[in-house]
Amino acid sequence: MLKITIIAGARPNFMKIAPIIKAIEKAKSVGEVIDFRLIHTGQHYDKKMSGSFFEQLGIPEPHANLEAGGGSQAEQTANIMMRFEKELQENPAGVVLVVGDVTSTMACSIVAKKSNTQVVHVEAGIRSGDLSMPEEINRMVTDSITDHFFTTSEIANENLRKAGVEEERIHFVGNTMIDTLLSNIENFIDPQIKINGENLEEKNYFVLTLHRPANVDEEEKLKDMMQAIIDGTGDLPVIFPVHPRTAKILQNLGIEHNRLHYVEPLSYLEFNYIVKNAKAVITDSGGITEETTVMGVPCLTLRDNTERPETITMGTNELVGTDPKKLKPYLDKLMAGEWKKGGEIPLWDGKTAERIVERLLEIYQPKLEVRS
Missing domain, CATH: 3.40.50.2000 (Glycogen Phosphorylase B;)
Structure with missing residues (x-):
């Protein structure tokens, strides 16, 4: 069984993981040996993230809330790391999947890697080049210890190649935020x-x-x-x-x-x-x-x-x-009505999460079979 611990720490993270959870549940329903455990680090308290938020996006209640809370960058990082270490010891996983670039993304990646657990980063490789942004530090640290990188664009792929990441670890799949957008566009309120x-x-x-x-x-x-x-x-x-x-x-x-x-x-x-x-x-x-x-x-x-x-x-x-x-x-x-129209971006088609789960099974299933 491929056990995936999925990390979400702030509201945008949940929008990125919602379609991944649906894709895992769909794979399970057709007999794939895959399961997930959803961890809310509690990095941000958001009154809008009540039960209705989870219901609207079709997200199950998290299996655990680490309630790491606020504080300075260092305090928050330390709280998340200590609490997630305990969580991972009590509930071991084959893969820890992180999304985006919040503090939880970086903190849980470090804990997973030090526990000899595989780290998968969804929305990997994006860079602003601005080291004054906490998010840029989070991206760089996370990507420096990630095992497999799931990317939103060819630009992100190139950023990873320049950093020395091997091609077989880069997986251009698209954008899960867009999966969530397209699946909810008819339900806007x-x-x-x-x-x-x-x-x-x-x-x-x-x-x-x-x-x-x-x-x-x-x-x-x-x-x-x-x-x-x-x-x-x-x-x-x-x-x-x-x-x-x-x-x-x-x-x-x-x-x-x-x-x-x-x-x-x-x-x-x-x-x-x-x-x-x-x-x-x-x-x-x-x-x-x-x-x-x-x-x-x-x-x-x-x-x-x-x-x-x-x-x-x-x-x-x-x-x-x-x-x-x-x-x-x-x-x-x-x-003056002269704004550019824009066009379609490759793989931003609402099917990113399905591609992610397919690739995870391709990467990790053979290893599970060898181990068994």
Whole structure:
């Protein structure tokens, strides 16, 4: 039996592992000797990740929650490592599967490798080149000890080759975030956001998300960026689901405008409803750039680098930067109806998780047979 321990530490992780769990259950139903144990490290507490979140995405309740909690980067890493070590000792696995680039990804990879357990990294090989981002450190450390790499793009494959990874350990499978998006697109939920008592008009509003320190930690810069957004979006409403951390800063600054509408954080199905129907999205999130590309929605990324360059070269995304003065030409182009259309990205087709499970069985089943 191939026993896989799947790690998730934050909300985006669960969206990436949901289709993998479904694919494992499907393989089991046709007689494949494979099973999983789902571990929630408790890295992030998110009130939106209640039972309804798991139900909406078809994710079973985790077998264990390590309740590692917050604290500094070092405290969080240490807590996850200590608790996961105990979990792995009590419930040994043939493979530990990690996704993405959160602290849990790196911490559980280290524990698994030191326990002589195989490490599989889904969404391996992506790089921003920015070592000031904790996520970049997590990616690099995880990939330095990973046994098999499941990648989202040819760019990620090339990053791994340059790092000396052998071809037979690189598996280009696609993007499980897109599996989740495509399997839920018919179930998106209208959050019924009202502007002056009226529903949002399709393709007639912007969606804004900001959370990265480079954009929200410097008050004057944040003020200038918000002003640039207001100035460049014509007479259209700007819907801003506000991250709690950002909400405090905005409150202190008193940033308000009659077209700027702060709303509570939305569920996955609600948020993607407003993204799908928006004129454009202005964001500093990496994952959203992938979703907008697949849904054909223009995306303006307020970052100086990206670990997902395929969303720019093949998709609907543009890298604006963190300087507020750079935003205007992009918004002018958008408002003039001159934004690029983007196209399909190879293997972002909703079948990534099936390919992952097929490859896992091909890699590890022969070893199990030899051992038995």
